[in-house]
Structures are given as structure tokens and as C-alpha cells.
Amino acid sequence: MKKKYIIPGILIAGYFLSGCKKDSAEVDTSYPEIDITAASAFPKQCGSIRRGEKFIFRASFHDNVELGSSSIDIHHNFDHHTHSTEVSNCNMEPVKKPVNPFLLIKTFPIAAGQKSFTINEELVVPADADPGDYHFMIRLTDKAGWQTIKGISIKLL
Amino acid sequence: MAVTITMKKICFLIISLFICSALxxxxxxxxxxxxxxxxxxxxxVELSLMGLSQSVKSGFDGSFSFKLTRRGDHYLLASAAGFALYNQKVSLRQDSVFVIVRLNTALHQLEDVNIVENRALKRQQEESMNVETVKRDFILRNLGGSLMKSLERLPGIKTIGIGSGQSKPLIRGMGFNRVVVTDKGMKHEGQQWGADHGLEIDQFSTAEVEVIKGAASFVYGSDAIAGVIDVKSPLPPAINSLGGAIDFIGKTNNGWYGTSLNLNGRKKYWFFDSRITYQNYGDYKVPADSVYIYDYAVALNKGHLRNTAGRETDLHFSTGYTKGAFRSVLYFSNVHQKSGFFANAHGLEPRRVDAGLHDASSRDILMPKQEVNHFKLINRTVFEFNGHRLKFDLGYQHNFRQEHSNYVNHGYMPPIYPADRKEPSDLEREFDKRVYAANLSDQLQLGKHELNFGLNSEYQNNQINGWSFLVPAFRQFTAGLFVYDKYKLNNNLFVHGALRYDFGNVHLDHYQDWFLSPVGSGNPQVYQHLTRAADLKRTFNSLVYSLGINFNKDQFELKWNMGKSFRMPIPKELGANGVNYHYFSYEKGNPNLSPELSYQADLGLSWKAEKWSVAFSPFYNYFPNYIYLNPTADHDYDYGAGNQIFQYAQSRVMRYGAELQLKLKLLKNLSTEALAEYLYAKQLSGDKKGYVLPFSPPPSLLLNLTYSADLSKALTNAYFSVDYRITAKQHRIVPPEKKTEGYGIFNIQAGTKINVNGMPVSVNLQAQNLLNTKYLNHTSFYRLIELPEAGRNLILSISIPFKINKNQIH
Incomplete structure (x- = not known):
């Protein structure tokens, strides 16, 4: 009759032993950071960009372990949707129908092994794009797959 | 090679069964x-058989036993002071039969107990797997917004909440396509993979729910890797009866009201059962003035979550014929649900919502919203002869789901929806699934063996529509062959063994974008309709097994089960290719995935004394190739519109956990209960090595104190019960989850049965989240946008049974 206790006994013992064991490797649970507070960062919330002229997208990225990659998405906000993560609201033009809205989606890989990186990318908005309210979304991942999104409201002049 | 071994194993099993049956x-x-x-x-309780001189008394655990010399029909009588005299016809067709006698308080009330179907206790005592059975009374007492929410009180069961009216089951932290839900014996097939897709089941039509915790692929086939929720339909009514019940339900939090009317009847052999359910609810309230979606503050109007109202209309009709050893029932049901998505967070993208429009009424359902219709037609036929119990099920299901949302040009979609497109501009997604299934099984008594063998087969055809693409259309055929033996070594010891072979074939359709995307960086820029999904055919084979024991002696019970389970990769895992705007993720399938395998060992130990009981059920589970959606560090430009790539991958995973239940009777009318659960999961290889699995519930403990008594002849089964649920923090997370803090909430349940003209009217009152605590649920669909759970909710449910003529069993 004792036999019947052997298997459950082993299972229970295993259960308690493994339950007490500390996790050997700490995993990364921190999000990467997008910093646009520096004076040289561009664009900034409620900022504006001139059509037909070059501008430099500049922001600094940080992560506690290793950065992954970044991506930007500039799209119109003529319908007044919002995913801005900035607190302040900007003065918006009235809702309008897009005719030739500017759309730019671009990914920027980050070289392996970096904890900090300042992105400097020259971009240009065509002169014939619709002016008005736009969103400038920055997406940043770290090596572990955590993603931070920053949405900035801008105007094309 | 695998097949040869299979055949050998099957032959060996069958031969050994025949040898054993010689004894x-x-x-x-x-x-x-x-x-x-x-x-x-x-x-x-004094038990006797009419016409025989034998009589016995029930033991401390209520059990009794007669030894008889002939088969055939017997009349069982039971009597005890304070209880109504009980009689029941028992048909002894096999070597042994197990009867559950339910005594009622002296007030005369007969219940038709059906021996063939009512196997809850027998299962509990002979099954080697962890089975929990809950009855309608439990559901009424703990009624939540959906059936799964009502079951959440069971240890090891959690839900992925989607607003107030819908939720998905999680068994020991696993859900979606890892839990099988069966309804009337058929696997319920909807769009289980989606976190925002609830379960299309009417909880009022549920007579009994059986929850199997642990791998059960050997009976249910692919998907039953974490467990099974078996929703059982009501038993046939008593002979010459016509009656039913009307249920009312009301909830304060979201102005929920609902009613369900049941009418059933039976002549001698023919019977019918019908039900109509209607539920209507408004936007639900959370104890917060504003919520934060990606750090963006959304002000709530009096705590209302905009556009979370919903409606549900369900129709059921079944009719059947039962005579002696033959029964055939035809079930028809249609469940229709319509509900809004939280307007500020559809796609986790807080669009500039027209707050004025939404706040004008808390009951309207505007965009974005979902609408689902689930139609079922099932025939179940059971025939018993010469120790065989032959079952034949035929089923047809049609799940039609539409997700409506105003057109938004994500990625490279044109800024304005083209007028010449056939699909309406507000149809974001549509899934149109038809499922045909046929199951055949035989249960055979061979001496001490109870042998079950059979065949399951199913064909699915899933079409898609809408301006957004995530999963391609597909057709799928699956079939499984199983043999399951329960060997009774002696009265205390049962040994279980099972073997199952499955075959699956899935065909994913080619899909091309309806809009142009820029390809490469040539000058001039090239634009193309991108191919999202290529034509894909995959075939899967699998052999699974299970071995278990059940040992019962007096107050002690031991269950042990171990086995291998499997799951076929679903079309989403194989062929997804699109942006899921709920998570800003570009989800990419992996056409090369192999079937997910799982090895699991379960143990159940319990001791039941007169005044107390304890049950402990630990488990260990290992996956050599768990399929998961891996958030990578990359962004995709070509197909993913700049979003983060989430790619399906496979890794080794280890999980263990346990549930503990303690019950103690303090006084005659006062009892206390503690239910605890713990789960640990860890990925052992791959990109997320060291991380937990997504949607892992934190440890929790439920403490309960219940007063129950029969207050008078008119007020019976009265109870007052307090639940305090303490949930620990969950800091073990995997991208893209967030750490969730612990919380404690109080729930109160009270109720009674009021005897009105001999009919027990059941009145149940609940206060959920009594203190209006603001907390986040780690396994909620809306957890990522920091949405707190529903605030205080008072729930009143009344169930009024009625009989149109007296039933005449005597």
C-alpha cells in the first residue's frame, strides 16, 4: 500500500523544491526610452515643419540593456484622431478632407550592443503635400521586444 | 515508423484488455x-428496493450499496426524518449501476434523476483527472456577465475579460485554442484565437458544467491541452410533465436586465425543451474619473466606459425521443450578441472620440462594435444493448462575426475609402465559419474493463471579409481515433489508459492587399498589391496517450494522471500577416510550425471528513515546442507599415502549479472555505528564454464564510456568504505586458428558496466588488491600457419554476 504514495510524493517534493528555487537569470522588464527634451531634439510637441525643406529628425534613445530598432510614421490628423502621448493639446485647424496628405513610414535599425543612441536623420516633406495637422509617431524597441511609442502632434506649413 | 509503433501499441492494448476480461x-x-x-x-438514510427484502443504511459519506442477483428494473426507496420520501426507478442493465439520490426537504417535490446521464459523482470517484462539476445553483449564486465569469470562483479557472458581457476561459493560465469548450457534446467552434472574442454560449441554458483541469487531448483531440469546459444541456423532463421556469436578472453597474423563459415537457417517450433569453446592458462603470491610454488621459463621463453596452438574444429548442435504452435528441440554438468596444481604445489607439455623441446615452451601441451570430444544430443519439453504449453525434455550426469600425487609413491604405469597393467602409473584419462534425463512440463493459472507443471528425470552412486583414481564409479537416480503458482493479482502485491517433489537414487561401504599397526604394517608386498570404497546405499527424489511477478508500482519495497532449497550429499561427492595431503589432505567422506537444502530470489528493475536507491538486507540465507570438526587436517597413514585428515561434516551456481547497464546518449552519491557486511558467529556450508566458494569472486566495439554513417551511436553502479574494501582484511579465499590482476584493452572496404553491422560487442577490475597489486585472484584455475592472455591482437574479400539470411518476 505504501507504493501508491511514491509517485505523488516525488511530484510534491519536486513541486516544493522548484517553487523555492530563485530564478537564476533576471529578465529585462524595462521599456526603452525616447527623449525629446533636449534643446536640439526635433520635432517637438506642437512644432511645425516647412514643406519642401529639409529637416533633421533628432531624438535620443536609451535602454537599460540593449536597444532594438526604431521606426517613424508621419500621417495626417485632419480627422482629429489622437494618440499623442504628450500632455498638452495643440491648436488644431478645423477637420478637413485629405487630398494629397503626406505619409512617411520609415524604419531605422540601430547597431547591435548599444544602450544609448541619438538619431540624426535628414528628411524632407514634398512641397505639394497637404498642409495642416499631422502626427509624428516614433516607435522604439529594445532587444527583449519592449516597445515605447511617442506620438507628437505637428503642423506642416 | 511512428505508425507501425502505433499499431503495435493498439494491438497490445486490445489484446491485454481481452486477457483481463477473462477474469x-x-x-x-x-x-x-x-x-x-x-x-x-x-x-x-434507509434505502430499500421495492419487492425485495434488502434494506441498507447510507454511510457517513452518504454511500450505500446493494448486491443483486438479477438485472432489470428496480424501484429504489429512500426515507429519512425531515426529508421527503424518495422513490426512483433504477434500470440495471450493466453489471453495476451508480445512483445519486437527492433528498429534498419534507416539502413534497419530485425531481427526475436520470441515472444514465447524471454521472458527476461517479466521475469524481472513478476519474483519474481533475474534474469539477458545477450545477445551475452554483451558476445562479455566482452569476457574472458571462458563463466563464460565473465559473471564475473555481480554483484554477480565470478569464480574459472583455468588457462586461463577454470573456474567455483560462484554465491554469492557458486559454484561447488551448482550452476546449464543448456544448451538447460538440466542440464549440468560433474564433477562439482572438482576445476580444467572447464565447457564444447562453449561461441560462446551462444545466451543469464540467471542468477538466489538465491535458485531455486523448478524449477531445487537438486543443484540449490545458483542459476542457463541458457545458451540459438539461436532462429530459419527467414523464407526463409540462413546465418550465422564468428567470430574471438585474445588475446595477451597467443597468443590465435580462430574462430567460424555459418551457419543457414530456409525454411518455417524446419530450421537448425550449428557451428564449434576452439580455440588455449599458456601458459599465469603473471607479475612476479618467483612464490612461499610452499615457494619454481619457476623461470618463461618471466612470462610464464609452460604448461598452451590449445586447444578447438567444433561442434554443430541442426535441427528442427516449424509450428504454434508446434516446435521440435534436438540439437547435442560436446565440446572437452585439456589443461595443470601448470607444477610446479601439485598437489601443485613442482616437479623438466624439465624447458628446457617446455620452448622450449609456445604452447605445455605436462604432466600434462587434456582432456575432452562432447557430447550432446537433443530433445526439444513444443506444444501449448487450453492455454496449453506442453514441452517435452529428453537428453543424455557423459562426458569423463582424467587427465594425469607421475606416481608418492605417499604413499605406488610401486616405479615403474607395467608393467602388464591395465591402462597406465600416466593415473592418468579418469571419464566416461553418463547421460540420460527426462523432461515433461505443462504451463497452468487459468484465472489469470499461472500454471506450470511437472516432471524431470535423470539417471547417472559414471565409473572411473586410478592409483589414489579419488571418487568411482556410479550410480544415481533422479526424481522430481513440481507445480508452478504465480497469477496475478492485472497489478502491481504478486504472485508466488511453491512446489516440489524430490526423489533420489545413489549407490556407492566398490573399492579396486591395491597396498599393510602395516596394523597394527605386526611382520612380514601385507600387504593388502585396501578397499577404500564400496558398499553404499542411498535414499533421499525432499520437497521444494517457495513463492514470484513481484510488478511493474511505475518506481518502488519490488521483494521478500523466500523458501527452497535442495541438495543431491554427491558421492564425501559420498564416497571419497583418498589423493588429490593438497592439500596434505586425503579426507574422510561421508556415513551418510543428504541432505543439505537451507532457503533463497531474495529481489530486483529498481527504473528506465529516466536518472538514481538504483537496490538493498540483501539476507539472512541459512543452517541447510551445507556440507563442514573439515580440521581436525589429520593425517592418514592407508589410508591417513600420510596426513592431511579432512573429510566431516555438520554444520549450515548463509550467507547474497547484490548487488547494480547504473546507471546514464550524457550526451546524456555519462553514468556511479557502481556495488557493498558484501557477509558475517559464520559457526555457528561444528569444524569450527566462520569461513567463503571457496572461499568467498571479497567485490568489479566496476566503469564504457561509451561513446556510432552512429558515422555515417557506424559506429553504437560505444562505449568506462572504468571499474575500486576495490576488497577489504579477511582476513576472513578458513583452508587451505590464506589471500588475495585487488587490483584495469583497463579494457577498445571499439568497433563499421561497416555496410558493409548492414550487421553490429561487432568489439570489450578489454584491460584487462591494467596496468599489479600483484594481487592475492582469488577465484582462484591457489591461494594457490600464483600464480598471468594474466597480461595485449589485446583482439580483430570480428563478421561478412552474408546472403546468402535475408530474405523475408514482
Whole structure:
């Protein structure tokens, strides 16, 4: 009759032993950071960009372990949707129908092994794009797959 | 090679079964258990068989047993002070039969107990797997917004909440396509993979729910890797009866009201059962003035979550014929649900919502919203002869789901929806799934063996529509062949063994974008309709097994089960290719995935004394190739519109955990209960090595104090019960989850049965989240946007049974 206790006994013992064991490797649970507070960062919330002229997208990225990659998405906000993560609201033009809205989606890989990186990318908005309210979304991942999104409201002049 | 071994194993099993059955000894046994109206065993009940001189008394656990010399029909009588006299016809067709005797308080009320179907206790005592059975009373007492929410009180069961009216089951932290839900014996097939897709089941039509915790692929086939929720339909009504019940439900939090009317009847052999359910609810309230979606503050109007209102209309009709050893039932049901998505967070993208429009009414359902219609037609036929129990099920299901949302040009979609497109501009997604299934099985008594074998087969055809693409259309055929043996070594020890072979074939359709995307960086820029999904055919084979024991002696019970389970990769895992705007993720399938395998060992130990009981059920689970959606560090430009790539991958995973239940009777009318659960999961290889699995519930403990008594002849089964649920923090997370803090909430349940003209009217009152605590649920669909759970909610449900003529069993 004792036999019947052997298997459950082993299972229970295993259960308690493994339950007490500390996790050997700490995993990364921190999000990467997008910093646009520096004076040289561009664009900034409620900022504006001139059509037909070059501008430099500049922001600094940080992560506690290793950065992954970044991506930007500039799209119109003529319908007044919002995913801005900035607190302040900007003065918006009235809702309008897009005719030739500017759309730019671009990914920027980050070289392996970096904890900090300042992105400097020259971009240009065509002169014939619709002016008005736009969103400038920055997406940043770290090596572990955590993603931070920053949405900035801008105007094309 | 694998197939040869399979055949050898099957032959060996079958041969050994025949050898064992030679040890067959002739003796007939009628045994059972006696329960009181509250479901507790009753001792010292006098049991006798009409026309025979034998009489016995029930033991401390309510059990009794007769030894008989002939098969055939017997009349079982049970009597005890304070209880109504009980009689029941028992048909002894096999060597032994197990009867559950439910005594009612002295007030005369007969219940038709069907021996063939009512196997809850027998299963509990002979099954080697962890089975929990809950009855309608439990559901009424703990009624939540959906059936799964109502089951959440069971240890090891959690839900992925989607607003107030819908939720998905999680068994020991696993859900979606890892849990099988069966309804009327058929696997319920909707769009289980989606976190925002609830379960299309009417909880009022549920007579009994059986929850199997642990791998059960050997019976249910692919998907039953974490467990099974078996929703059982009501038993046929008593002979010459016509009656039913009307249920009312009301909830304060979201102005929920609902009603369900049931009418059933039976002549001698023919019976019918019908039900109509209607539920209507408004936007639900959370104890917060604003919520933060990606750090963006959204002000709430009096705590209302905009556009979370919903409606549900369900129709059921079944009719059947039952005579002696033959029964055939035809079930028809149609469940229709319509509900809004939280307007500020559809796609986790807080669009500039027209707050004025949404706040004008808390009951309207505007965009974005979902609408689902689930139609079922099932025939179940059971035929018993010469120790065989032959079952044949045929089923047809049609799940039609539409997700409506105003057109938004994500990625490279044109800024304005083209007028010449056939699909309406507000149809974001549509899934149109038709499922045909046929199951055949035989249960055979061979001496001490109870042998089950059979065949399951199913064909699915899933079409898609809408301006957004995530998963391609597909057709799928699956079939499984199983043999399951329960060997009774002696009265205390049962040994279980099972073997199952499955075959699956899936064909994913080619899909091309309806809009142009820029390809490469040439000058001039090239634009193309991108191919999202290529034509894909995959075939899967699998052999799974299970071995278990059940040992019962007096107050002690031991269950042990181990086995291998499997799951076929679903079309989403194989062929997804699109942006899921709920998570800003570009989800990419992996056409090369292999079937997910799982090895699991379960143990159940319990000790039941007169005044207390304890049950402990630990488990260990290992996956050599768990399929998961891996958030990578990359962004995709070509197909993913600049979003983060989430790619399906496979890794080794280890999980273990346990549930513990303690019950103690403090005084005659006062009892206390503690239910605890713990789960640990860890990925052992791959990109997320060291991380937990997504949606892992934190440890939790439920403490309960219940007063129950029969207050008077008119007020019986009265109860007052307080639940305090303490949930620990969950800091073990995997991208893209967030750490969730712990919380404690109080729930109160009270109720009674009021006897009105001999009919027990059941009144149940609940206060959920009594203190209006603001907390986040780690396994909620809306957890990522920091949405707190529903605030205080008072729930009143009334169930009024009625009989149109007296039933005449005597």
C-alpha cells in the first residue's frame, strides 16, 4: 500500500523544491526610452515643419540593456484622431478632407550592443503635400521586444 | 515508423484488455450516494428496493450499496426524518449501476434523476483527472456577465475579460485554442484565437458544467491541452410533465436586465425543451474619473466606459425521443450578441472620440462594435444493448462575426475609402465559419474493463471579409481515433489508459492587399498589391496517450494522471500577416510550425471528513515546442507599415502549479472555505528564454464564510456568504505586458428558496466588488491600457419554476 504514495510524493517534493528555487537569470522588464527634451531634439510637441525643406529628425534613445530598432510614421490628423502621448493639446485647424496628405513610414535599425543612441536623420516633406495637422509617431524597441511609442502632434506649413 | 509503433501499441492494448476480461465474475451491484438539498452527503438514510427484502443504511459519506442477483428494473426507496420520501426507478442493465439520490426537504417535490446521464459523482470517484462539476445553483449564486465569469470562483479557472458581457476561459493560465469548450457534446467552434472574442454560449441554458483541469487531448483531440469546459444541456423532463421556469436578472453597474423563459415537457417517450433569453446592458462603470491610454488621459463621463453596452438574444429548442435504452435528441440554438468596444481604445489607439455623441446615452451601441451570430444544430443519439453504449453525434455550426469600425487609413491604405469597393467602409473584419462534425463512440463493459472507443471528425470552412486583414481564409479537416480503458482493479482502485491517433489537414487561401504599397526604394517608386498570404497546405499527424489511477478508500482519495497532449497550429499561427492595431503589432505567422506537444502530470489528493475536507491538486507540465507570438526587436517597413514585428515561434516551456481547497464546518449552519491557486511558467529556450508566458494569472486566495439554513417551511436553502479574494501582484511579465499590482476584493452572496404553491422560487442577490475597489486585472484584455475592472455591482437574479400539470411518476 505504501507504493501508491511514491509517485505523488516525488511530484510534491519536486513541486516544493522548484517553487523555492530563485530564478537564476533576471529578465529585462524595462521599456526603452525616447527623449525629446533636449534643446536640439526635433520635432517637438506642437512644432511645425516647412514643406519642401529639409529637416533633421533628432531624438535620443536609451535602454537599460540593449536597444532594438526604431521606426517613424508621419500621417495626417485632419480627422482629429489622437494618440499623442504628450500632455498638452495643440491648436488644431478645423477637420478637413485629405487630398494629397503626406505619409512617411520609415524604419531605422540601430547597431547591435548599444544602450544609448541619438538619431540624426535628414528628411524632407514634398512641397505639394497637404498642409495642416499631422502626427509624428516614433516607435522604439529594445532587444527583449519592449516597445515605447511617442506620438507628437505637428503642423506642416 | 511512428505508425507501425502505433499499431503495435493498439494491438497490445486490445489484446491485454481481452486477457483481463477473462477474469470476469458475475455479480450485479446497485450502489450510490445520498445527498441533501444543499449537496452535502446524508448519512443514516434507509434505502430499500421495492419487492425485495434488502434494506441498507447510507454511510457517513452518504454511500450505500446493494448486491443483486438479477438485472432489470428496480424501484429504489429512500426515507429519512425531515426529508421527503424518495422513490426512483433504477434500470440495471450493466453489471453495476451508480445512483445519486437527492433528498429534498419534507416539502413534497419530485425531481427526475436520470441515472444514465447524471454521472458527476461517479466521475469524481472513478476519474483519474481533475474534474469539477458545477450545477445551475452554483451558476445562479455566482452569476457574472458571462458563463466563464460565473465559473471564475473555481480554483484554477480565470478569464480574459472583455468588457462586461463577454470573456474567455483560462484554465491554469492557458486559454484561447488551448482550452476546449464543448456544448451538447460538440466542440464549440468560433474564433477562439482572438482576445476580444467572447464565447457564444447562453449561461441560462446551462444545466451543469464540467471542468477538466489538465491535458485531455486523448478524449477531445487537438486543443484540449490545458483542459476542457463541458457545458451540459438539461436532462429530459419527467414523464407526463409540462413546465418550465422564468428567470430574471438585474445588475446595477451597467443597468443590465435580462430574462430567460424555459418551457419543457414530456409525454411518455417524446419530450421537448425550449428557451428564449434576452439580455440588455449599458456601458459599465469603473471607479475612476479618467483612464490612461499610452499615457494619454481619457476623461470618463461618471466612470462610464464609452460604448461598452451590449445586447444578447438567444433561442434554443430541442426535441427528442427516449424509450428504454434508446434516446435521440435534436438540439437547435442560436446565440446572437452585439456589443461595443470601448470607444477610446479601439485598437489601443485613442482616437479623438466624439465624447458628446457617446455620452448622450449609456445604452447605445455605436462604432466600434462587434456582432456575432452562432447557430447550432446537433443530433445526439444513444443506444444501449448487450453492455454496449453506442453514441452517435452529428453537428453543424455557423459562426458569423463582424467587427465594425469607421475606416481608418492605417499604413499605406488610401486616405479615403474607395467608393467602388464591395465591402462597406465600416466593415473592418468579418469571419464566416461553418463547421460540420460527426462523432461515433461505443462504451463497452468487459468484465472489469470499461472500454471506450470511437472516432471524431470535423470539417471547417472559414471565409473572411473586410478592409483589414489579419488571418487568411482556410479550410480544415481533422479526424481522430481513440481507445480508452478504465480497469477496475478492485472497489478502491481504478486504472485508466488511453491512446489516440489524430490526423489533420489545413489549407490556407492566398490573399492579396486591395491597396498599393510602395516596394523597394527605386526611382520612380514601385507600387504593388502585396501578397499577404500564400496558398499553404499542411498535414499533421499525432499520437497521444494517457495513463492514470484513481484510488478511493474511505475518506481518502488519490488521483494521478500523466500523458501527452497535442495541438495543431491554427491558421492564425501559420498564416497571419497583418498589423493588429490593438497592439500596434505586425503579426507574422510561421508556415513551418510543428504541432505543439505537451507532457503533463497531474495529481489530486483529498481527504473528506465529516466536518472538514481538504483537496490538493498540483501539476507539472512541459512543452517541447510551445507556440507563442514573439515580440521581436525589429520593425517592418514592407508589410508591417513600420510596426513592431511579432512573429510566431516555438520554444520549450515548463509550467507547474497547484490548487488547494480547504473546507471546514464550524457550526451546524456555519462553514468556511479557502481556495488557493498558484501557477509558475517559464520559457526555457528561444528569444524569450527566462520569461513567463503571457496572461499568467498571479497567485490568489479566496476566503469564504457561509451561513446556510432552512429558515422555515417557506424559506429553504437560505444562505449568506462572504468571499474575500486576495490576488497577489504579477511582476513576472513578458513583452508587451505590464506589471500588475495585487488587490483584495469583497463579494457577498445571499439568497433563499421561497416555496410558493409548492414550487421553490429561487432568489439570489450578489454584491460584487462591494467596496468599489479600483484594481487592475492582469488577465484582462484591457489591461494594457490600464483600464480598471468594474466597480461595485449589485446583482439580483430570480428563478421561478412552474408546472403546468402535475408530474405523475408514482
Amino acid at each position: 470476469f465474475a458475475q455479480e450485479y451491484r446497485l450502489s450510490g450516494k445520498v445527498f441533501g438539498p444543499l449537496g452535502r452527503p446524508v448519512r443514516d
